[in-house]
Amino acid sequence: MRDEHARAYWKANVRILTTLLSIWFFISFVCGILLADFLDQFRFAGFKLGFWIAQQGSIYVFVILIIVYVFWMDKLDARYKDSVSKTAGETAAKIKEQEESRS
Amino acid sequence: MSSVQLWTYLFIGLSFGLYIAIAIWSRAGSTHEFYVAGGGVHPVANGMATAADWMSAASFISMAGLISFLGRDGTFYLMGWTGGYVLLALLLAPYLRKFGKFTVPDFIGDRYYSKSARLVAIFCAISVSFVYVCGQMQGAGIVFSRFLEVDITTGVIIGMTVVFFYAVLGGMKGITYTQVAQYCVLIFAYMVPAIFISMMLTGNPIPQLGFGSELTPEHGGGYLLDRLDNISEQLGFAAYTEGQRGTQDVFFITAALMFGTAGLPHVIIRFFTVPSVRAARQSAAYALVFIGILYTTAPAVAAFAKTNLMNTVNNAVYEELPEWFRTWENTRLISFEDKNGDGRVQYVADPATNELTVNRDIMVLANPEIAGLPDWVVALVAAGALAAALSTAAGLLLVISTAVSHDLLKRSLMPHITEKQELFYARLAIFVAILIAGYFGINPPGFVAEVVAFAFGLAAASFFPAIVLGIFYRRMNRQGAVAGMVAGFTFTAFYIIYFKFISPETSNPDFWLFGISPEGIGTMGTLINTVVALTVCRFTPAPPRDIQQMVEEIRLPGH
Numbered sequence: 062m063r064d065e066h067a068r069a070y071w072k073a074n075v076r077i078l079t080t081l082l083s084i085w086f087f088i089s090f091v092c093g094i095l096l097a098d099f100l101d102q103f104r105f106a107g108f109k110l111g112f113w114i115a116q117q118g119s120i121y122v123f124v125i126l127i128i129v130y131v132f133w134m135d136k137l138d139a140r141y142k143d144s145v146s147k148t149a150g151e152t153a154a155k156i157k158e159q160e161e162s163r164s
Numbered sequence: 165m166s167s168v169q170l171w172t173y174l175f176i177g178l179s180f181g182l183y184i185a186i187a188i189w190s191r192a193g194s195t196h197e198f199y200v201a202g203g204g205v206h207p208v209a210n211g212m213a214t215a216a217d218w219m220s221a222a223s224f225i226s227m228a229g230l231i232s233f234l235g236r237d238g239t240f241y242l243m244g245w246t247g248g249y250v251l252l253a254l255l256l257a258p259y260l261r262k263f264g265k266f267t268v269p270d271f272i273g274d275r276y277y278s279k280s281a282r283l284v285a286i287f288c289a290i291s292v293s294f295v296y297v298c299g300q301m302q303g304a305g306i307v308f309s310r311f312l313e314v315d316i317t318t319g320v321i322i323g324m325t326v327v328f329f330y331a332v333l334g335g336m337k338g339i340t341y342t343q344v345a346q347y348c349v350l351i352f353a354y355m356v357p358a359i360f361i362s363m364m365l366t367g368n369p370i371p372q373l374g375f376g377s378e379l380t381p382e383h384g385g386g387y388l389l390d391r392l393d394n395i396s397e398q399l400g401f402a403a404y405t406e407g408q409r410g411t412q413d414v415f416f417i418t419a420a421l422m423f424g425t426a427g428l429p430h431v432i433i434r435f436f437t438v439p440s441v442r443a444a445r446q447s448a449a450y451a452l453v454f455i456g457i458l459y460t461t462a463p464a465v466a467a468f469a470k471t472n473l474m475n476t477v478n479n480a481v482y483e484e485l486p487e488w489f490r491t492w493e494n495t496r497l498i499s500f501e502d503k504n505g506d507g508r509v510q511y512v513a514d515p516a517t518n519e520l521t522v523n524r525d526i527m528v529l530a531n532p533e534i535a536g537l538p539d540w541v542v543a544l545v546a547a548g549a550l551a552a553a554l555s556t557a558a559g560l561l562l563v564i565s566t567a568v569s570h571d572l573l574k575r576s577l578m579p580h581i582t583e584k585q586e587l588f589y590a591r592l593a594i595f596v597a598i599l600i601a602g603y604f605g606i607n608p609p610g611f612v613a614e615v616v617a618f619a620f621g622l623a624a625a626s627f628f629p630a631i632v633l634g635i636f637y638r639r640m641n642r643q644g645a646v647a648g649m650v651a652g653f654t655f656t657a658f659y660i661i662y663f664k665f666i667s668p669e670t671s672n673p674d675f676w677l678f679g680i681s682p683e684g685i686g687t688m689g690t691l692i693n694t695v696v697a698l699t700v701c702r703f704t705p706a707p708p709r710d711i712q713q714m715v716e717e718i719r720l721p722g723h
Contacts, residue, residue: 071719075636078254089247093239094415097407107376107387112405115239116231116463117372120246124456127253127449134258134445138721 211450221303244421301605353548424620625689652693
């Protein structure tokens with residue numbers, strides 16, 4: 062039962078990572094490099110769009126990604142904490158024991 | 165003594181005094197305090213310390229200058245160094261904090277239950293850090309020699325003494341709190357001139373917006389970037405906002421810098437200092453905000469500096485150039501050769517008629533002077549550059565010292581030393597490392613600057629896959645990880661050494677593998693590392709049960 066919770070937690074965690082890293086890849090490698098020349102035809106103020114994304118926009122997106130990550134993970138942790146934390150304590154103790162016997 | 169020098173002495177004196185005071189206040193009493201600052205650093209403080217640790221002399225002094233001359237292609241530094249941070253925050257920091265040890269070799273050694281894996285990791289950590297620290301000392305040397313007009317030797321020795329004082333005394337604790345102060349100094353020093361110059365050129369006080377605005381009428385009007393494109397093309401250079409390098413090369417360089425950033429041991433180690441996993445995530449977010457302030461300003465500074473330089477210098481009468489031109493000429497970082505004998509400076513792309521050479525590293529340092537800002541701003545930049553160099557140097561020295569005293573001695577060679585002895589060796593290791601770094605700061609081998617960029621490639625090709633696989637692939641075993649690290653590191657090192665030292669004349673896109681420059685080859689190394697690790701892992705036994713348990717453990721919600 063607890064193992065199941067742990068697995069569900071990890072799955073949700075990996076889903077968050079996949080979502081955020083897809084955006085990360087899209088904005089930096091796709092928009093900032095591969096499509097940059099194409100995007101350059103659009104302009105706002107003195108910036109060409111591709112140039113702006115590469116030198117400014119991508120960094121703003123990176124900051125937002127990490128902030129979203131912090132909030133999502135806090136929520137996820139809160140949801141799973143009680144159901145998983147007891148097993149966590151037990152295995153931690155066990156691992157410590159094994160480690161001590163090894164060294 | 166000039167007024168700039170007076171201000172410089174004042175600012176450097178004050179900031180160094182502050183660092184030393186903090187060092188005395190935060191002396192370390194135990195190895196726990198020495199290695200991870202007692203594990204109780206507040207996320208905001210850790211965020212600032214990480215930012216200062218991370219932003220080196222290269223970020224502060226060289227980056228905007230590089231972008232100035234590379235234009236659009238300079239992008240890979242911006243995206244590479246900040247995007248890698250996303251990887252670090254999402255894929256590494258929380259799990260390594262959860263794992264709860266002191267160092268990166270600790271993780272590698274325990275996760276792959278192997279002394280040889282630990283030794284490989286120690287070797288990579290020390291070599292990457294050393295290369296990097298030499299660059300910092302050199303940066304400090306440039307600042308001292310230019311602004312205080314002492315010789316580089318004296319400058320480096322002053323810098324070494326200060327770092328030595330707070331690193332040896334305070335360990336990670338001292339380093340953390342001085343880095344917080346250094347962050348404040350360096351960001352203030354970076355922003356003040358940027359805001360001033362943005363106001364002067366465009367009337368917009370926010371540099372990030374300013375470089376997309378129109379120039380004020382007295383600077384000719386029109387959008388700044390358009391203007392920059394135009395002048396560049398008139399003088400025969402490429403347009404500032406257009407890329408010159410091949411797309412796949414830019415792609416690979418960006419990726420190499422990203423993976424390398426995430427694999428740099430002195431940044432990873434910072435996440436061991438906070439009290440919980442949650443705090444590790446938060447401090448990664450704060451750190452990127454603090455880093456982002458400088459990184460979004462840098463491209464603006466680059467564009468301003470280029471505009472100002474071309475406006476001030478091109479076709480100007482040499483005898484009438486302002487004083488800063490001559491002071492920089494004395495350091496031989498700017499040189500002028502009147503080829504056509506007309507007494508004017510011709511700055512053009514064609515090497516046959518170009519009369520001006522400007523070292524890229526001085527753009528940030530010279531920028532306030534070129535723009536004619538007050539003396540105190542010029543001096544402030546010197547203090548900021550030193551803060552950037554020293555904070556990074558201290559973080560790296562700590563990695564070297566923990567790698568020696570903790571990973572090599574305590575965990576590998578002399579497991580029975582007491583905590584007191586371990587602490588003694590840690591301090592001794594920092595002392596020796598500072599002496600060696602100082603030596604290279606005073607007698608810089610010509611290749612240091614280039615090698616710094618390659619430190620990223622090597623970190624990317626060795627650590628990054630080993631750590632990520634260690635967390636996300638439970639089945640990954642010792643044989644796979646060691647084979648992967650060795651293959652990735654060797655391949656990358658060989659490619660770089662071949663094109664930089666053995667056969668530099670063939671270093672062009674025709675000979676490069678898939679058109680990837682040595683700067684970007686770390687990405688290839690990362691891929692090779694991953695593929696080799698996964699392949700070897702398939703044909704060798706799964707890791708022991710307790711190791712698999714440990715991986716499960718790292719994946720549980722943190723506290």
